[in-house]
Amino acid sequence: GQSLEQPSEVTAVEGAIVQINCTYQTSGFYGLSWYQQHDGGAPTFLSYNALDGLEETGRFSSFLSRSDSYGYLLLQELQMKDSASYFCAVRAGSGGYNKLIFGAGTRLAVHP
């Protein structure tokens, strides 16, 4: 089967750095994605890691270790607007097929 684990909630203050971890078990692994979802909104894509290492996109970075079946999302210089739920999602399948299995999500609360 396939499963992902991530913390249910994280709290931080404005300007701080927060790391959201994700561990997974899956077959046919292609890569790890991260999505952001504000309350009442749709998920939006943040990042994708297919290879080991760190990918940086502005204030957000994502890391993957395929050997450890582990990844994380790093958010720097936190802003109030970063308060949202963050989902890791494993891209799995065959032949380049884009099937995503989502974790249950981590709710991030940013306080002044």
Place this chain on the structure above:
Amino acid sequence: NAGVTQTPKFRVLKTGQSMTLLCAQDMNHEYMYWYRQDPGMGLRLIHYSVGEGTTAKGEVPDGYNVSRLKKQNFLLGLESAAPSQTSVYFCASSSMTETSYEQYFGPGTRLTVT
């Protein structure tokens, strides 16, 4: 471009009623998906399609049917709604390349079954 659109945005059904949710995308994507999202459970894949005329089961397909008669549209049907199908339904689409990894989501349909 509108991206991915869903109709309706909200719906209340009584147990046993049927309905169809419509998803449309204008990005010429091959892949389309239907997810449901329940509190604390993330997104779960109901059905998906890898191209016009094709559909396949996801993680939680029971009680739902889908059709992809046109490339830009993906319909989700509930033949006999049950309270357990109360959820927020999201449609998504993506292109069909090895390096294409982003799914684009619609705004969602909030369905309540009483």
